[in-house]
Amino acid sequence: MSALDALVRPALVRISDPADGYDGRSDRYWGTGFFIAPGWLLTCAHVVAKGGSAVWRGERAVGVTWQGATATGEVVLAKPRPDLPERELARWDFPDLALVRVPDARDVSCVRLSERPPVITRPIPVSLHGWSRQTGTVGIRQAVGEAHAVDGGALLMRWTLPVEGLSGGPVVDLGRGAVIGLNKGRGKDEGAAVPITALRELYDVPGGEILHEVMRDHDRHHLARYRSLSGDSDWTREQIRLRPPTTQGVGPGRRIHLYGRLAELPPPAGPGEVMHLVDEVKRRVLHEDFHSVLEADPRTWREGVGLLHELRDPVREARQDLGLNAVFLYAAMVVRHVTALHGESPAVTSLADWITDEAMDAHRAIRQEIAQLLTPERPGAAVTVREPRARADVLLEIDSLAYGTRHPWRVKLLFDGHTINPVAGDDVGVERDELEATLRAPLVRALSLGDSGEHLAAVEAVLPLELFDLPVDGWRLAPDDELFGEHALTLGQSRTVVIRPAGRRAGPPSHEWLKRWRAAEHGPLRVIPLRAEVPGTEQDPHAPHLRRETPRQAFARFLDAEGGAVPVYCGRIGSGDGRRAMAAALAAGHPLALWRTDPHPHADCADFHEQAGLLLAEAAKAEGLHRPLRTLRIRAGDEEADPRERSAHAWAENLAVLFDPPDRPPHDPPLQAPPMLGEGDR
Secondary structure, eight states, rough: OOOOHHHGGGGGEEEEOOSSSSSSSSSEEEEEEEETTEEEEEEEEHHHHHGHHHHHTOSSOEEEEEEEEEEEEEEEEEEEEEEEEEEESSHHHHHHHHEEETOOOOOOOOOBBBBSSOOSSSSSEEEEEEOOOSSSSEEEEEEEEEEEEEEEEEEESOOOOOTTTOTTEEETTTTTTEEEEEEEEOOOOEEEEGGGGGGGGGGGSTTTTTHHHHHHHHHHHHHHHOOOOSSSOOHHHHHHHSSOOTTOOOOHHHHHHHHHHHHSSSSSSSHHHHHHHHHHHHHHOOOOGOOOOOOOOOOSSHHHHHHTTTOTTTTTTSSOHHHHHHHHHHHHHHHHHHHHHHHHHHHHHHHHHHHOOOOOOOOOOOHHHHHHSSSSSSSOOOOSSSSSSOEEEEEEEOOOOTTTTTTEEEEEETTTTTTTEEEEEEEEEEEEEHHHHHHHHHHHHHHHHHHBBOOOOOOEEEGGGTTTTTTTTGGGGOOOTSSSSTTSSSSHSSSOOOEEGGGGGGSSSOOHHHHHHHHHHHHHOOEEEESOOOOOOOTTTTTTOOOOOOOHHHHHHHHSSOOTTTEESSSSSSSSSHHHHHHHHTTOOOOOOEEEEOOOOSOOOOHHHHHHHHHHHHHHHHGGGHHHHHHHHHHHTTSSSOOHHHHHHHGGTEEEEOOTTTSSSOOOOOOOOOTTTTTOOO
């Protein structure tokens, strides 16, 4: 056996029916798994599915055998899984993962998991491990091949194919000495594995927070093995042996000490919290030509290290060890960030002391920044971490109809109001009434990447005028039966949601637009009717006789309006007179507006305009609108509130806001459907 084989074998488990399969000859053998932490093993969901409904009910229905020991386990997390225990899935899509708790397996050997996605610029030598019944008796099998691509969530391998029974077994990167995937299946000419970083998807299933404890125990286990004086081989020492001596960055020994200390901290709330610090580090240590933001989905502090410890910058690489500088600066930022959120603790102090002792090899300027981050009361240069805020906002772009009745859409991240990164999109699009359900998952992913701790990403919906009444602020990202939780509130109740017009950026901002935005930034804000016949309704006998305003008359009135004037309308503006008036307001450069998106006629328009005026007076300036508007949406949507209180806030139900600064990036030109054959000759 190779050194890595000797490390993998003790962690391999044979999975079978708990009442049978231990003799190696039974037909009740299901597949392979491997321990990733004491008491926890990982395998494929389709492997444990062979146990039927008892497995999905969470019973101790999974038989486990390793190194002569036997126990039973229970599936705690899995994706995918049947919606009802009695049902069987027709197919097992990626990630095809199951996390199994084995309480009686505490003193076990565990594999070392890679902390970063596989980056395959050239084929990676790998080994495949697992139990197989290929020769008639269940036994351990291994093979060597190459991982050559990542495609559609699958890690593709060639020169070897997983044999029957290896499903759920580990795929080991022979060059780095870490598990980078799980065997899933085989095609005609290549094998397919699940990248180990797909484990992140289990954080999002019900109960997924248990993974934080599992990964914490994973790092504690490997730190204890590395620090042990027993003389036994361990994964960290094997990684050190495999590492070329000229490699820059923080080596495996230092990293496992760092991971062990990071494991004792409160976990990040989401990937955006980690990526925010990673972005800050890159801004500091990379040449500005290499600042591009590459999205990842880290759920632990250790994964931030994985994104940084081999950082490359062709401009500066010859002069300094960027990976080492980046990792120590990141660790210091984590100390500062966690202290700000949770206060001092022994775990934070231990990490800070370790950084102080180990960061002496970092560049002098980086050491100075680390010192200030760890002791912020010291005088000196400005702290690297900027004002606390969301990592990025979310752009939701929905186009006019392009293919029949379908609206193309895109979800992007907007960094610092300027830099855009795509997250998801569909150029063919979906029907209007399918938009909310279709966009739910992409928005959840984008918001998780944009949020940074308690600082939540805003949603900017970039829409054509005909979609201005789309109630994006009223969308819920959780299933309808979920009353509590992160996404149980509507978007507008949980965070800032604004509308921006899609067709306004064909050229540079107009003089009027720039002037009106400057006025709105400084305030005060005041109401101007979007249509001249408002306020007053036909049902109001005291309303004065009002004549209809033409679009040109509206445009002239909007041009003459004072700075800080905000058009307000007591109805919908996606069609008819409301749409024509909004088009005139946009042409006149107005960056703010308020209106109602519900389709019902209103008899309280005078009160609506009065309340809107009070809201604008309270906000005082453009940025001041967000907080009171969110509060109003929460109160207006409280169905259990006192009727009088609900009545007082009823005017704010279905309230939309145009918020369109002229310095935002241009909207991509909407896709146009190709003309029908012969259409150009008509």
